[in-house]
Amino acid sequence: MPIPQVLDELLRQLRPRGGQDVTLDPQGLIDWLGRHIRAEIALVDRAGEVEVATARFAPEVLSDLQPVLAQLSSGQLAAAASQRGGFHVRCAALGRHVPRPVLVVGSHLPVTREALALTSHVGALVEVLRQARQADDLALRYQQVASRLRLAVFMALMAGKPTLARRMTAGALPPLLDAERLCIHLLRCPPADRGRLIAAYEDASGYHGRGLMVRCPVYDHHLICLLPVEHDDDNDNVGGGLAVSLRALVRDDPRYALGIGAPVPLPATARAYDQARHALAVARHTPERIAHYHDQPPLAGLLPRQQALAWAHAFLEPISTAPQLTLDITSLALNFPRAGVARLLDISRNTVTAHLRRVQDALGLNLQDPRSRAELALALAVNDLPPLDVNTAAEHAPTLSVDRLLSTEAAITWAQAFLQPLQTGADRAVQQTLQAWIQADTDAQRTAHNLGISRTTVRAHLRAAEQLLKRSLQTPGPGTHEIVHALRIADRAP
Incomplete structure (x- = not known):
């Protein structure tokens, strides 16, 4: 077959079939080349291992070629030829970056000039396919790292530490952290849609314009969207185009729902998230499937401050020396299922249970009881409040019972x-x-x-x-x- 026709057939190997994308398959190209030049072929990777080979390629052929393969892989040689007992072997290094993969061609007849030319073309295509696959792998790893960084920024904000969130980005600062206030839009959607939506709105920096979209690490149906508040007097236009796009998604797909929290300062991100959760619960049962949070002052802030702080300090004193991980797990377990806490912290559910059991024993509570959980949550919320008068310590106030409070x-x-x-x-x-x-x-x-x-x-x-x-x-x-x-x-x- 003339070389032009052979090259046309080679290119047809790369064309999509049946409406499918091009398959990056070096094995298919190696098999095709072996049939056309009547030779056995192997692709030796950068580690010296056979990556793909024709069915009848004898591995012992490579044993005598190790010194030559090392020189080819290290860039000392570009190509080499040898003969072993009437078996003709040609080796060619692929690519420019060392260590390089090597294409090994062996046959019982001398390799013709046309076969060498075709081998060179196939080798170039194989290297292109390898690089494309490596690029896909790198892109996937980048997306995974970017996703973990966005989640880390969100978790730092949830802990009330925007300065820590800025330091974690190592100079790749998301514009959201330059805003004074933010609002959380919590989108409920099929789990498989979350990655597609994040990729659709992601920019070159790995963020989402001035916003930030994060897969919820606890609830598979939740996509958390943090949007900056651009103007203090315009709460209806939070987040700009991304907020408009989220509303359009909900309008066009009955499987979607959107809960919108109130604007809060960055250190109050946890409060904004709770607001969005409440709003989403309402949105799921309304015809529009969109709901805003209706604010109401938290109970902890309405209690007499010094007496409430004295009660909270006394209530929490038995766990005041507990490890920070125990306290973090306890706080999270008051807001999420235990399995969700385990996923969030990348620990086992048994570990979560063990930490909570220590807290239960120390406080004399049953954390399966919603009344005990509510009382502990109130104590933690009060304990996070600053005293009204910094010169008056909570310990000097009379300690009232929770019923009195x-x-x-x-x-x-x-x-x-x-x-x-x-x-x-x-x-x-x-x-x-x-x-x-x-x-x-x-x-x-x-x-x-x-x-x-x-x-x-x-x-x-x-x-x-x-x-x-x-x-x-x-x-x-x-x-x-x-x-x-x-x-x-x-x-x-x-």
């Missing part, structure tokens, strides 16, 4: 406002279900049994409560803690 006028007013949406008509049945649900340790099956209703009805009442209270209740977190406190205050209030 929750009996103050501010707490009662907060609980009444929180529960007010449940006070009319059929919504009273929702409140009764919530009370039974808390008493049953948030177990829907036990709640249904205790109330004499179906589990489906319990689930429906919980969804209704999410809509009315604008809080997320289906997963562990602040929404359940607030329900516990509000019901506890309401039961004791005059």
Whole structure:
């Protein structure tokens, strides 16, 4: 076959078939070349191992070629030829970067000039395919590293440490960290869509313009979008084009929903995330599938500050010397399922359970009980508040019981406002279900049994409560803690 026709056939090996993409397959090219020049061929990689070879290539051929292969791979030679007992061997180094792969061609007949030319073409194509595959691998590794860096920045912001987030980027600073405030848009979508969406909006720096998109490490259906607040007086235009795109995605796909938190300072990212979670719980049950968070002052900030700090310090004193990892796991376990905490920290679920058991034993609590979890969460929230008067230490204030703290006028007013949406008509049945649900340790099956209703009805009442209270209740977190406190205050209030 004339050389031009052979080259045309060689190029056809690279054409997509059946509408599929080009397959980067050196093995196919080596087999094709072996058939055309009637030779046995092997591709020796940079480590000196056979990467691909024709079916009848004898590995012992390479044993006598080791010195030559070393010279070819190191760049000392470009090509070499030898003869072993009537077996003709040609070797050619591929590429420019040492150590180089080597193409070895062996046959019982001398290799013709045309066969050598064709071998040279195939060798060049094989190296191009190898480089393309390496480029794909490098691109994939870059995407993985960029994804981990974005997650690390998000976690530093969740810990209230924007300065640490800046230092972690090692000079590749995301524009988001130059903003004074941010807003979190929490998108619910099929898990497989998250990577596609992140790639679609990712720029050359690995970020998303002035925003940041992060796969939620706990919930597979959540895509966390951190958007800067550009203007203090324009909260409806947060995040610019990316926010508009997220809304369009939800509008066009009924599987999507979007929860939008309120603008907060960067150190308050954890609060913004909780707000977005609550808003997403509401959005999932509305026709538009988009909901904004309706702000309400947190209970911890309404309690008498010095007395509340004194109570929190006394409550948490048994774990004041616990390892930081134990405290971090405990804080996370109040907001996420234990399996999610394990994934987030890359530890086993048994390790999470062991740390929580130490906290339970030290505090004398049962962290399976939502009331104990809510009380611990309140103590941690109060403990994070600064004292109103820096000259007055919390230890000098009288230590009240938690019941006394929750009996103050501010707490009662907060609980009444929180529960007010449940006070009319059929919504009273929702409140009764919530009370039974808390008493049953948030177990829907036990709640249904205790109330004499179906589990489906319990689930429906919980969804209704999410809509009315604008809080997320289906997963562990602040929404359940607030329900516990509000019901506890309401039961004791005059």
